[in-house]
Amino acid sequence: MGEFDLIARYFQRAESQGPRHAVVPNGDDCAVIAPAAGMQLAVSTDTMVEGRHFLSTVDPARLGHKALAVNLSDLSACGAQPLAFTLALTLPRVDEAWLAGFSSGLLALADEHGCELIGGDTTAGPLAIGITVMGEVPPGQALLRSGARPGDELWVSGWPGEARLALEAFRGTLAPPLDGEAFEAVRLRMERPTPRVALGLALRGLATSAIDVSDGLLGDLGHVLRRSRVGAAIALGALPISAWLAARPPAQQHDCVLAGGDDYELLFTAPATRHADVLAAGQAAGVPVHRIGLVQADAGLRLRDGAWGAEGPQGAGIANRWTSFDHFKSS
Amino acid sequence: MGEFDLIARYFQRAESQGPRHAVVPNGDDCAVIAPAAGMQLAVSTDTMVEGRHFLSTVDPARLGHKALAVNLSDLSACGAQPLAFTLALTLPRVDEAWLAGFSSGLLALADEHGCELIGGDTTAGPLAIGITVMGEVPPGQALLRSGARPGDELWVSGWPGEARLALEAFRGTLAPPLDGEAFEAVRLRMERPTPRVALGLALRGLATSAIDVSDGLLGDLGHVLRRSRVGAAIALGALPISAWLAARPPAQQHDCVLAGGDDYELLFTAPATRHADVLAAGQAAGVPVHRIGLVQADAGLRLRDGAWGAEGPQGAGIANRWTSFDHFKSS
Numbered sequence: 001m002g003e004f005d006l007i008a009r010y011f012q013r014a015e016s017q018g019p020r021h022a023v024v025p026n027g028d029d030c031a032v033i034a035p036a037a038g039m040q041l042a043v044s045t046d047t048m049v050e051g052r053h054f055l056s057t058v059d060p061a062r063l064g065h066k067a068l069a070v071n072l073s074d075l076s077a078c079g080a081q082p083l084a085f086t087l088a089l090t091l092p093r094v095d096e097a098w099l100a101g102f103s104s105g106l107l108a109l110a111d112e113h114g115c116e117l118i119g120g121d122t123t124a125g126p127l128a129i130g131i132t133v134m135g136e137v138p139p140g141q142a143l144l145r146s147g148a149r150p151g152d153e154l155w156v157s158g159w160p161g162e163a164r165l166a167l168e169a170f171r172g173t174l175a176p177p178l179d180g181e182a183f184e185a186v187r188l189r190m191e192r193p194t195p196r197v198a199l200g201l202a203l204r205g206l207a208t209s210a211i212d213v214s215d216g217l218l219g220d221l222g223h224v225l226r227r228s229r230v231g232a233a234i235a236l237g238a239l240p241i242s243a244w245l246a247a248r249p250p251a252q253q254h255d256c257v258l259a260g261g262d263d264y265e266l267l268f269t270a271p272a273t274r275h276a277d278v279l280a281a282g283q284a285a286g287v288p289v290h291r292i293g294l295v296q297a298d299a300g301l302r303l304r305d306g307a308w309g310a311e312g313p314q315g316a317g318i319a320n321r322w323t324s325f326d327h328f329k330s331s
Numbered sequence: 332m333g334e335f336d337l338i339a340r341y342f343q344r345a346e347s348q349g350p351r352h353a354v355v356p357n358g359d360d361c362a363v364i365a366p367a368a369g370m371q372l373a374v375s376t377d378t379m380v381e382g383r384h385f386l387s388t389v390d391p392a393r394l395g396h397k398a399l400a401v402n403l404s405d406l407s408a409c410g411a412q413p414l415a416f417t418l419a420l421t422l423p424r425v426d427e428a429w430l431a432g433f434s435s436g437l438l439a440l441a442d443e444h445g446c447e448l449i450g451g452d453t454t455a456g457p458l459a460i461g462i463t464v465m466g467e468v469p470p471g472q473a474l475l476r477s478g479a480r481p482g483d484e485l486w487v488s489g490w491p492g493e494a495r496l497a498l499e500a501f502r503g504t505l506a507p508p509l510d511g512e513a514f515e516a517v518r519l520r521m522e523r524p525t526p527r528v529a530l531g532l533a534l535r536g537l538a539t540s541a542i543d544v545s546d547g548l549l550g551d552l553g554h555v556l557r558r559s560r561v562g563a564a565i566a567l568g569a570l571p572i573s574a575w576l577a578a579r580p581p582a583q584q585h586d587c588v589l590a591g592g593d594d595y596e597l598l599f600t601a602p603a604t605r606h607a608d609v610l611a612a613g614q615a616a617g618v619p620v621h622r623i624g625l626v627q628a629d630a631g632l633r634l635r636d637g638a639w640g641a642e643g644p645q646g647a648g649i650a651n652r653w654t655s656f657d658h659f660k661s662s
Contacts, residue, residue, distance in 0.1 A: 023371060024473055028558075029408035029542060030373035030466070032473045035366060040354060042361035043449060045417040045463060049456035077360035086376040088419070088461045118374060121461075125380035128456065130419045132376060132463035135361070142355055142363045211360060227359075 010103040031118035044074035050127035062191040064105030071133035073264040076200030077212040080135030087120035088130035143210040148228035152269040154293035159242035163190035164260025202281035210268035234293035237307030259322035341434040362449035370467040375405035381458035393522040395436030402464035404595040407531030408543040411466030418451035419461035474541040479559035483600040485624035490573035494521035495591025533612035541599035565624035568638030590653035
């Protein structure tokens with residue numbers, strides 16, 4: 001099968017299928033999209049490379065889902081409405097079963113979010129998936145990393161840490177080992193993460209800053225604190241611990257929640273006066289949101305081993321032994 | 332050097348450097364751009380993989396130039412004004428000399444065209460460069476592959492074929508071999524092509540269809556003819572033959588011009604009544620344009636071995652032995 005046949009068979013949709021935003025669709029030198037009048041365009045790119053971001057044995061439908069999910073997650077962290085994406089696919093060979101699975105997972109998630117595949121590129125080479133996603137956001141309403149202010153509450157969505165638990169299970173480092181049911185559940189979180197698009201939209205005009213947790217909660221929080229020129233305190237007792245994580249030793253729970261990435265939960269700040277609005281935004285978006293800390297004027301991060309008290313995070317201070325993941329450092 | 336340091340050192344610019352289109356620059360979850368009111372956005376993606384699209388020994392500054400040039404070429408084929416791009420860089424290791432060269436070639440071309448690097452991604456893995464470029468075009472004015480009409484003249488810009496001559500010199504297939512001066516000249520055309528951005532803009536409202544020649548002139552013409560549901564006749568005697576090509580055997584000249592890609596010249600059609608305007612557009616854009624054929628109602632492609640006559644291409648018909656390059660077929 002040639003390159004053009006491959007694209008036509010697996011990635012081009014009939015007129016009636018899938019979302020339509022392009023005025024010139026996939027197949028010309030460029031696709032042409034027409035953003036709604038006055039809207040700004042949020043753009044993000046992520047590449048996934050075999051052996052680095054995924055195992056060669058992963059279900060191709062889950063891989064297709066995840067390749068787009070990590071990009072939609074970046075849009076959600078900006079509060080942008082997904083519009084369109086391009087796909088750069090580098091394949092060692094044409095494997096039709098793999099392509100059928102990959103494209104089905106990819107396009108199902110794209111359809112769910114009304115995000116049109118408008119173009120791309122297929123190349124022979126080591127397996128890698130590059131996606132550039134575009135979304136709309138009203139002028140000045142993009143959620144940034146730089147807006148956190150002292151007194152804001154720090155929130156995280158969902159149940160961070162399960163993807164890291166799955167990764168460590170794959171690596172064989174877990175003691176005690178995970179049983180089969182737990183493994184399948186957390187593996188799904190790693191291989192098929194849910195981008196928090198609706199939550200990102202609900203946080204427009206409400207959150208003062210946001211980032212998606214891809215490299216580890218504390219590492220990603222560091223980006224927000226540096227850009228916002230603030231510090232924060234976190235109450236370890238206020239961290240959300242999922243049912244699967246709750247069955248693990250306490251140190252492992254903290255390792256997974258604080259250092260784990262790949263869950264693509266949203267970490268964000270909002271004024272304390274908007275507490276009820278944030279809870280309502282989570283409810284409207286169908287994802288629980290958890291207040292885990294407090295933004296402070298003093299730079300740096302302070303971890304407290306207690307729960308949330310009248311003054312915010314309480315308990316004894318503990319050292320931060322969790323650092324961010326860097327693709328060019330050995331971890 | 333970590334991922335964040337690498338991006339900061341080689342790819343982030345000071346406020347005063349380079350074009351500025353982003354309202355939220357590189358460094359947040361997304362970049363945010365604000366297209367001019369009412370403009371549509373042309374988007375294209377191209378990936379270059381080591382060993383497939385370039386040799387590991389290529390000058391990194393030329394590689395950086397070319398990685399963006401091939402994407403700007405897609406914008407030019409749509410008549411779009413370059414605006415911004417993202418860069419997905421997969422690197423086997425952090426090689427600072429290579430990165431310095433690569434980023435200098437990339438950003439010099441970006442600056443020349445006012446195209447801002449707004450985001451991207453660095454990953455460890457086999458060397459590959461993925462770029463997604465965005466440009467502005469007024470509503471309904473994008474040049475498409477589908478607009479060629481019977482009676483239109485068929486044009487090509489510049490001096491196609493030299494990049495293929497260089498490729499064959501690298502492959503050692505040329506008889507007689509190229510001398511050193513000729514090799515360096517055509518090698519520059521392959522390794523550092525010039526995207527015809529100004530010509531694409533000048534052809535808005537003038538060309539009825541356009542495509543950039545990346546996979547071979549006849550192969551790319553085939554896309555235009557199929558999409559426009561027309562045919563064409565080409566006068567081999569009207570093909571532009573560069574000075575370096577003119578010194579080669581006639582069969583080799585035709586192989587290079589008709590089957591060679593990688594020059595990124597523009598192939599386009601325009602009404603015969605606009606002949607003088609097309610010549611003026613080329614002059615204004617600083618690139619010669621050559622009328623090589625005629626669009627006809629009958630499907631298919633007819634090659635004539637003569638020059639241009641009163642009725643268009645003349646001379647005896649010859650068989651088409653030049654086909655397009657397909658990344659998944661052995662060539």
